[in-house]
Amino acid sequence: MKNKMLNKITRKIYMLLLALSLIVTYSCSERYLDTVPTDSISEAAAFSNPDNIDLVLNGLHRQMYSSELNGGSGSRNGESHFLPSLDFISGEVIHTGPGFNWMKGEAQWLLHTNANSTTVFNFWYQRYHFVATSNAIINNVAASDFPETPQINRILGQAHAYRAWAYWRLVTTFSKGYIIGDPTTDPGVPLTDGLGISEGAPRGTVAEVYNQIENDIDSAIEFLKVASAPDNKSNISLNAAYGIKARVALSKGDWTTAATNAALAREGFPLLDEAGWDIGFNSVELSEVIWGSRIIDTESNFFSAYFYYISFMFNGGECRGNNKIIDIELYEDIPATDYRNKAWLPLAPNTNSAAYNGQGGSFEVDPNYDDAASFDAAKAAIIAEYGATSRHNTHPYMNVKFKQSRPGTNNPDDVIYMRSSEMVLIEAEAKAMMNDISGAQDALDILASERDSAFDKTAFTTQDALMDQIKFQRRVELWGEGFGYHDKIRWDEGIDHTNSGASLNIYGDGFIQERPSANDDWVFKIPQDEINANSFLTEADQN
Template identity: 55%
Template sequence: MLRKIKISLLVCLSLTIASCSEDYLDTKPTDAISASDALATAENMALILNGLHRLLYAQPQTLISGGDSSRSGNQYWTPLDDNFSGGVIHTAPANNLGWQDETRWQSHTQETSLTTEQLWYQRYHIVASANAIINKATDGSIPEDARLREIIAQAYAYKTYAYFSLITHYAKGYLIGNPATDPGVPLLFASEAPFTSAPRSTVQEIYNQMESDINNAILYFDGATTNSNDKSQLNINMAYGMKARIALSKGDWETAADAAVLARQGFPIMGESDYKSGFNTVDLPEVIWGSKVIGTETTFFRSYFYLMCNTFAGSQNRGNPKIIDKRLYNQIPDSDYRKDLFLEDAPNTNSSASNGQGGFGNDPNYTDRAVFNAKRLEYQNQYGWLSNQNTHPYMHVKFLQKNPGTTDPDDIINMRTSEMYLIEAEALAMLDDVTGAQAALSTLGEARDSAYDATVFNTKATLMEHIKFQRKIELWGEGFLYTDKIRWDEAIDHAANGGSGASVTLYQDGFMQGKPSTNDKWVFKIPQAEIDANPNIGPANQN
């Protein structure tokens, strides 16, 4: 690939396994081990997996050469997909490390941007590391036992996860394109130097590989050891969840529904108190898989909560509180407690607010300064943000730090049960199973809304519109809107139907984008450095 790829161990850069450029010297750091040692035993391979767990959230330059701290794994990639697709609304200019460039569609559309390069590079690092484990662990040189099966299963699941991220960002969506002929991403099989990837495979070929890999993961998880107390470790539920996501994205509705049911077994939907607790821990009962962030691995002003959380002690949120799309908020019934996570009546205290309504006297919701100040203080005391934190109507309090007003790290949730109910409901609706879709929706809806009645959505069309609403509100800020919009072929129009609350001046190109089936800008550019370095990918292969 683009650079020398190294397998991550817990605290080191460990193992060179691939190269197609000479940017980095073949020197062995004192805290690294050789390739043969890293893959010699099941427990050594487990250390490699732990390195991948850390790579999902740690500053990547501490783990792999070529990593950049401003794109710290899923700290950045997860909220990114709700940011530039228009779900999480910015309210003002802010110190952003490129975060508003994403909003303006100025990053993923450039082949030289950190976003296009780092997502590609980090995901292929996962693929290469997983390949190294799989190739060695299945060659017969290490006796297969329950522990080795678990390691192989996790490697297959990680590989699937990385390819799914790559194919959904760097290629046209399966349902809106021609998967048999549309260019996908390169397949990577080798696990030792010298190495260059294959040319770009088709979208269909990548899906075939993902389906094979995730089925292998499920097969190896059967009879494997399990560690149900560590949700950073991938397990069979996560594997079924990935299978459900893949099937949903390609329109394999029956497989999606069946896998989603299996994925959520043993992970009950959380109740109101857990739902309002801040989405800051993988210990919530319905979290199937997430990153348990080590306290010493803080990314400070590069974290998920820095980019998203309105209580974080950072300039990104002090001057730019994140809000929900007002049109979505207005659809939430008063009987639905998820509405409480968005503060419609928060005073607009920011004189730099892009809607021109910041500061008392400009905020049309307040005519009494004492009431304006009291409401600001009320929310400050309730949620624990600092006194210099600006507020804004419709700001969210979904993501809350365990220690508000600090830069302390918090966990990242990658998969939870509610998503699986929504996958099942959408898949059954597309199969014209109205009753089945209603049943799946009822389980989730009744847990969130005291007046919920799924039977009023009694056609495929009304069910699908309601499922879209449920996904947008239930999974808000969790990184699903980008792939949802591609699957549903939805455009971005912040001005339609009364407006989202976004400013055209602030959002620029991100304010309006045509639907993905007719707009190639939804597809990420391949990094120019990859095209320059990889003899199997030339300028003609650029998206």
Template identity: 60%
Template sequence: MLRKINLLILGLLAVFVTGCSEDFLETTPTDSIAEADAFASVDNMFLVLNGLHRVMYAQNPISGGTSSRSGQSFYMPALDAMGGEMIHSAPGNGWMTSELRWLTHTNANFTTVNNFWYMRYHIIATSNNLINLIAANGYPEADADVRNILGQAYAYRAWAYHQLVSTFAKGYLIGTPATDPGVPLLLVTGAPFTSEGRATVQVVYDQINDDIAKSITYFNGASDPDNKSHLSINAAHGLKARIDLTQGNWKDAADAAIAARAGFPLLDESDWLSGFNTVDLSEVIWGGTVIDSETNYYQSFFYFISPTFNGSQNRSNPKLINKEVYDAIPSTDFRINMALPLAPNTNSSASNGEGGSYETDPNYDSSDEFWDAWEAIITKYGMTTGHNTHPYMAVKFLQKNPGTIDPDDVIYMRASEMYLIEAEAKAMQSDVTGAQAVLQVFGSSRDTAYDSSIYTTKDALMEHIKWQRRVELYGEGFSFHDHIRWDEGIDLTNSGADDNLYRDGFMQAKPSLNDAWIWKIPQDEIDANPNLTEADQN
């Protein structure tokens, strides 16, 4: 794509390529290799793919030399914070404060929009190379490894374009896809590195649908993925389920979700509460296997979201679950243990003004009671004595080695999401019985008293499914785009968020009435792309 990113990436592709042995677990990255060498053999193309796996989570100086928004490690928690599900308890050290206030994605000059855009176009440019140069070099498509590479490349390209068009264009179900401007669509490789104008939303989705269909086709007969960092046929089905759900292709979404979760059993209570810090969990379909020597450290996923990570973002700003969502969890549902509603508010800078001592925290009557409760939490979860606690703080994401800056894996797709996609798709088809059935399987795995039969209408089912997504997928990056798909605004009045901290992010009208949900195209792109002008800006 894009003159700027093509010149940067296609000429020096392997700046981001990491060579690995022992199933991608070697801890030392390879040196950079030239583009011609990167595509000179099937083995080298796997190294290119390994670079993409790393780009998904690691520090990526892709745009302007900055790594300050590091892949999904940043954008997953940011999107949940902007969507009102992951609540910040205090300004902390400033990270994501502008995102909470809906300032960054509405400003074309912010790093947030730049890195979101250019990271995904980097993935597209690299995928284009893999797809086109396999054909140009005459690699046999019947070869299992070649099919694996093509399956992953088409899936990556589908994922990247779906992320872009879902974020920089009007939602498919609330807009007019045939005429709404989407994002630039480019599928070619190499010189002259010319850019494109904005294709319509429908044209972009047509390409996404074609890419994910080809991905699934190539994965049939492909070699097995080395590990869960690699995209697989299950992950491709999962991406298809997401893509179909966004378009309202309900039956296809349900079918793809069923295929995606095959072989990935739901977590039991012990595993669900173990911290979501490893791709080895049975439900994980796709996730980043983080290599110790190549982690983000203070830009890692767990830095932004985990109460145990030893960073200033977490010590001073424990992340909360939306109070309204949490209070609806029944006592028979083990996910009630994902947050601590009575944790003492120890931070004197807490945004709700109730932090610092028992005298300001309404849940405690004495200093001893207040600090004993804090000490019990610190001890149980392995935090440091510098960590603050706060009512409704989430303890879903816990490090393997708490109280450190050690890296942990990043999870992109789980079987639970697929159950909830199937349930939503069936509910939207008014298949009440079908939605109840899939919800019963999912819900009873979480709640010993679960009974889906009480949800007897499409509307009741949808309200319950929305709540289930907010609980089950908390912190996994879905809420912002869920609001767009459901055409729901944001009102954090009873969430536990502070309106002075959140400002514009505290309340937003629904997306069909509010173009602030559509991200600004980076100004760098407007300036550099000869096929875009200020008139193309959102």
């Protein structure tokens, strides 16, 4: 039944006018257009004028966080799901209890290694949805006689940027890392022009996919330089396009391009100060947010929301029964002079009787407490300070980095995709890899001295010392924001939870994983449905 439904889905683009968003759905294995008069508008109408094309583009803005993409499955849609999932796979964010067991399979390395899992299907499907919709925009504008205007340039700039972003997300997840592999021969992902291919496409090489990505992001930048200003931060601005280019360059070891574009991306987006950092990363209006989705109540995905997976105080069973913690060894390396140490609570009482470490439920098993009064008082103080409910559990090293704007509810908060802090760290890493010691020190100092009053850039005088510090800064600053998986691939680092606070009994295969260059399981399996539907792919193409 699933395959029959998939085949129907993969043979349509649905252009649904939903409020002010036109949601276009499209499968990577479908190669022609069909309209449904009862619930969609025709292709001709959708692309008949720039205002209508803007509606198509708005559909992509919404699909960045939505869980309602046709053909996808429930909660595993959008960056609301995939940002935290990539940090669970990489072991950067650690489960402490059963909750509702969301993303435990990712942490256990059971889902991205399974070609039949919903996780790989939706990651693949959604990214090709972005590719196909971007293709439709680009191809239809090219075939039109629209005059060049700032609006058209903004539309084309964002369409090229989305296509670059989508292919980059695909090739860095379903293929071997550029730096650790052989991009000229390693299989990448299919490159498709969307509506012009009859029966799918073969896998290009990693290098070929990167060539397409780089051409697209360069085109995006040129269009956006002469475009009208974006409506809000959910749009891909010129700064965000520079940021995407910096990420792409970093992932392939093009250090000069990475450093240059990271610096351009963060212009006009000053770093958060301590008060701003403490707000809790719940609003795109924070000064250093370059790109993110503003979530409004009427468009909330509630129990598919980003904060449901990552925040302590969201009122859902996953949050109440499964506090997410930082790697204990990483936390212990945060200096007392670094205000980010307040984002995790090392002495929070372990109130969950189902805690994986076997030390939860009462002061009698929690080594940090000697009596019921202090144990109960500590929980009560945390609940009061952060606005959770009495049903929420607490756990040592639990995260309070992500704070709900309306704590103790299941109301939505914004999803942040790009911050200037990340751009500073890209610049620092790129300069360190070029062995530009002073340049890397100066870039690192921009962020680290803001976060740590005692930071001394001159303590890091070699490439190795700088890279160790840059890795530390990324892991702390960007914790829970979805960077762990790709960072570990780029750095060729494995997973070892021996002293992290994770439970071997629960984590299973995810407890220890060899480095990516020696371990093909870091590469996502291609969805079996795609192997079956795409005539250019066979079982030999499976990762």
